[in-house]
Amino acid sequence: MGPITVLWANIRAEWVKLRSVRSTLWALAITIAITVALSALFASTRVSRWDRMSLAEQVRFEPIGFSLNGIFLSQLAIGVLGVLVMTSEFATGQIRATFAATPSRGTVLLAKIGVFAVVGLVIGEISSFTAFFVGQAILSSKHSASISDPGALRSVLGGGLYLAGIGVFGLGLGVILRRTAGAIAVLVASVMILPQLVELLPSPWNDDISKYLPSPAGQAMFHITSNRPSLSAGVGLLVFLAYAVGACLIGWLLLRTRDA
Amino acid sequence: MIETTELTKRYGDKVAVDHLTMSVPSGQVTGFLGPNGAGKSTTMRMILDLDAPSSGSAKVNGRRYRDIRFPLHEVGSLLEAKSIHPARSARGHLQWLADSNRISRKRVDEVLELVGLSAVAKKRAGGFSLGMGQRLGIAAAMLGDPQTLLLDEPVNGLDPEGIVWVRSFLRSLASEGRTVLVSSHLMSEMALTADYLIVIGAGRLISQGSVNDVVANSSSSHVLVRSPDGTRLANLLTANGAEITNDVDNALRVRKVDITRIGQLAADNAIVLHELSPQAASLEQAFMELTHDLGEYQTDPIASPPSPSTSTDGGAN
Known part of the structure; x- marks a missing residue:
């Protein structure tokens, strides 16, 4: 009965926690729905506009990343779920029951992150692959891509990983900030507002800083071509994961010493 | 056996628990008494390693709580504030708790039966009345069939029916020879259930001993x-x-x-x-006396001499 036994028992407990609240299932369903629906919407409008686009625009069009653009919005659903997985424990006082049952707080956090990362990855990949195939099916009359095209599989996998990563990042923020509203505010600010603000800085600072922010770094995994300077897919992955892991690590350090 | 040694908790300048050394005897019901704000809940949270002591230590069965791998088998606890996610069903709540300590699903049904919640096991805990919520909390505490129980104000806010139920439940725990530490600010409640008393005020130990001793030592006798x-x-x-x-x-x-x-x-x-x-003084009288003394003790010596009305405020709020 080593620490692994305790971790495994907590993984089971966290899995029960996650699936026994209906709002979790809603947030996961909404993540898939938004990613796929926006892909279909963008693709249809692009098809109807295609013949009026200039040749240059048609040449620049990149259908793979285009079909994954719904992630810009659906990241909020899974990110907020990540926040709630943690902050709902603090808000309801359940955290005291959790820590009374398992005094090793690191084990609890590890189990929580593990379960949520796996669920997030499954949901993320379902979203990403479905969005890709639906998008390409609609675009097929004009200019579409196949999953066997260079970079296609990597991008689609990267899109799913991005959603899971944003979820874990949200969870980490939830541990650090404990309050739902505060953690959601920081999440939205860092993945959606911060890139816009940095864009206003004088060149080349804006580009230099921007590509290292969480969302541009993560999006480097699924954008094959970009009109802005960005990191390579591999470096983007590492920088992006560093944000998610970093938030969880800071959360763990705070969780160890704070009163529940 | 629960023991604390010089247990202290400070929040900034305020001292919530002040060098509290006490031992809760095994196999009996111990009443943990004090006015509101005396530091009872803080002490219980420190025993459970939920709050870190500023100094001193607390041990359960000779070990720090954090060193117990699956604590629910040894110590069951019911804390004052509800610790239940309102969107989860009663069974869901007990199920994750059971899984976290490798307790069988069968036991979940047993404790639901024990507290009389089987019929509403699938209902959202958020829709429960105070009394039902308290029963669910007690079911959670009993999940690992622990020998030791910590119950923080289990009758607080309950209707008469709920109070009677908790009271008879405490008696049944005592008859089974379990160690129970139950906090209350209601003396009369303790007179009916406790064998042993620990009285604290302003975070300090005022008196500990058998119910008879505490009463006999009271000047009301x-x-x-x-x-x-x-x-x-x-x-x-x-x-x-x-x-x-x-x-x-x-x-x-x-x-x-x-x-x-x-x-x-x-x-x-x-x-x-x-x-x-x-x-013989009633337990109530003994308690009033102890906490009244505390009120006077609490009065700021620099301030003007206390009038009788200020000294009865208790000061520990």
């Missing part, structure tokens, strides 16, 4: 004496070191002199007695 020759008897007793208060009905309330000694003194001096009876 006295001997009631009635005599047609009251004045002479009073003078005689005072000369022998007694403290006497006179009642309106001419009865003497005598402290500090033994009842047999009073009888002997009266007989030696040929004083007729109409009544000579020991008056």
